[in-house]
Amino acid sequence: xxxxxxxxxxxxxxxxxxxxxxxxxxxxxxxxxxxxxxxxxxxxxxxxxxxxxxxxxxxxxxxxxxxxxxxxxxxxxxxxxxxxxxxxxxxxxxxxxxxxxxxxxxxxxxxxxxxxxxxx
Numbered sequence: 001x002x003x004x005x006x007x008x009x010x011x012x013x014x015x016x017x018x019x020x021x022x023x024x025x026x027x028x029x030x031x032x033x034x035x036x037x038x039x040x041x042x043x044x045x046x047x048x049x050x051x052x053x054x055x056x057x058x059x060x061x062x063x064x065x066x067x068x069x070x071x072x073x074x075x076x077x078x079x080x081x082x083x084x085x086x087x088x089x090x091x092x093x094x095x096x097x098x099x100x101x102x103x104x105x106x107x108x109x110x111x112x113x114x115x116x117x118x119x120x
Contacts, residue, residue, distance in 0.1 A: 003046065006070050009039045015072045020085055023064045030055040031066050035080055035094055049098075054082040054091035066091065 006017045023031065030053045038046030054066055065085025072078050076098040082091040 003034075003036060003041050003043050005039070005041060006068065007072060011072075013072055013074055016069065018067060018069045021066050021068060022085075023060055023062055023066075026062045027059040028056070028062075028064070029059055031082075033068070033080070033082060033092060033094065035070075035078070035096065049078070050080070050094045050096045052092050052094050056084060056091065 004019065006019050007015050011017075021031065033050075033052050033054055034048050035050040036043070036046040036048050040046065056064070067083045067085050069081045069083070070078065078094075078096040078098065080092075080094040080096075082093075083089065084091055
């Protein structure tokens with residue numbers, strides 16, 4: 001399993017990024033996609049927010065490319081599209097609508113911090 005950062009932290013929104021990944025074995029028919037959020041590549045420090053398989057429809061050789069495009073809009077919607085890196089055929093689409101970007105714990109901490117400040 002391989003995890004990489006596609007959209008860097010503090011990237012202005014809306015954002016669009018693309019990265020190419022390759023198969024690791026001869027005869028692969030798909031690549032498992034797991035969309036994570038976090039600022040590091042170590043899997044134990046990120047949170048999975050979507051997953052799915054990108055199916056090539058046939059066996060491909062080791063090193064065969066798959067392009068992944070991710071868009072993040074101002075409403076917090078993330079759209080991932082995976083394409084065959086050689087033919088350009090669309091392989092998979094994942095959409096994540098994020099109501100709250102912060103985890104419940106982060107929201108609670110932020111509320112506590114804000115409660116300490118008085119404006120006026």
